[in-house]
Amino acid sequence: MRPQKHICIVGGGPAGLSCALMLKRYGISARIFEKEEIGGLIRNAWRVENIPLMPARSGAEIVAEFKRLIDINGLEIVKDEILSVEDGRLFGIKGEYPYDFLVIATGTKPKRIPEFEISERVSYEYVKLPRGISNLAVYGGGDIAFDGALKAFENGIKPEIFIRGERPRALLKLVEEARNRKIPIHHKTPIREVRSHGERLVIVTSQGEQQEFDALLIAIGRVENLPKMNVENFDKVLIIGDAAHVHYRQMSIAIGEGIKAAMMIIELLGGAE
Ligand SMILES: Cc1cc2nc3c(=O)[nH]c(=O)nc-3n(C[C@H](O)[C@H](O)[C@H](O)COP(=O)(O)OP(=O)(O)OC[C@H]3O[C@@H](n4cnc5c(N)ncnc54)[C@H](O)[C@@H]3O)c2cc1C
Known part of the structure; x- marks a missing residue:
């Protein structure tokens, strides 16, 4: 049995949710912090037709599918806005939370x-x-x-x-x-x-x-959106999805980075059991 670790994901958009879903597949539970609604920016989309192997869908349909996956996988969603991050600790509006691994998937904010x-x-x-x-x-x-x-x-x-x-x-x-x-x-x-x-x-x-x-x-236009980071040790912190990019802001990239972050955490935890 793996020792219990606190894995926190800030942002419940495509990047954060994909990371949590992939971790769950390996039996690892993460806490997702979301300040607004699950789904992130893609909630707004009229028609998403650039995801390979997925038929064209509206943003609302994609979010409904994410919600279904959250339910069947029993993902933990904490409704809080994370304002700042220190080594091993998150500071939200409603509380403070410890982490061993942290994934920042906070997307962008508008100009x-x-x-x-x-x-x-x-x-x-x-x-x-x-x-x-x-x-x-x-x-x-x-x-x-x-x-x-x-x-x-x-x-x-x-x-x-x-x-x-x-x-x-x-x-x-x-x-x-x-x-x-x-x-x-x-x-x-x-x-x-x-x-x-x-x-x-x-x-x-x-x-x-x-x-x-x-x-x-x-x-x-939109610019990156990160909580205040007072972190010295970035070995346990990953920044993924739109929050990590100026130019490559696409849902499939966010999903891929969420999956990659999950695989990196699994590796750091000693690999698949
Ligand atoms: C109108 C529109 C149409 C689009 N159409 C397409 C398309 O057709 N194809 C495509 O590939 N991409 C499309 N995109 C882009 C796509 O939506 C993004 O690339 C994708 O949503 C990025 O995912 P993400 O998880 O990185 O960030 P986001 O989706 O932005 O999710 C970030 C989440 O983090 C939460 N959050 C932020 N800060 C905090 C905090 N401090 N504490 C807690 N929670 C926080 C936010 O509330 C949000 O839910 C579209 C975007 C828009 C706006």
Whole structure:
């Protein structure tokens, strides 16, 4: 029998969950700390079709599958936000936790525009938009912006995309999907100001044009998101998934790194029993 070790995983997105599931396969239990909802960023996705051997699925379907696997494998989820890490110890909002091995899978946080954050109608994630909206301004020209506009369209919401540059940076396929649905794309149209007008928002562009929307989705990029790390010994700490990368932010990479982290921990514990 292996000696009992505290294995902690911070982040219940694809990377953290894949790590915990792989450990469980080898009979090793880990604690997953999640500050929000299980599933991470992929909860927002309209259609995920770049995972080899997996048919195209929505983010919601992927999260439902993760939840099913959590249940049948009896994974332990602790609802807490980990604020800082020291050697052998995690400090959350609700408590302190010891660890022998730590996996940081905390993903990314959005690039913010604080002056636009005038109400809950302004969001950086599709799943956090208010319910019952009928039109949506999307700010950004990358994959996440186009994915959000397409998801809105599918949900019967009229989206319009505002991009700063001359051309979108998003995958051509997503741009074509948006064009096929005749989703308006305003090129070279940065948003200059966001105001409240009753329940709605007024979006003012750099050209001085004003339009009313029920909500605004800002998707202008994301940066790494790590808890405060006061750690000297990194031999027992692994950083994986989107949190570890600037350029390679894909669900399959996050899943692969979760599995690899699990295999490394199993090795450090003396291999499979
Ligand atoms: C709209 C959209 C569409 C996408 N579509 C695709 C696609 O089609 N194909 C693809 O491959 N990828 C896609 N992605 C990217 C994919 O979602 C990410 O690459 C993947 O989710 C990264 O997984 P992760 O586990 O590393 O991080 P995340 O999914 O970001 O998960 C991190 C988790 O950690 C939690 N957390 C963060 N900090 C703390 C803390 N301090 N304490 C406790 N918990 C914390 C967060 O709440 C979150 O649940 C898409 C992303 C978006 C937004």
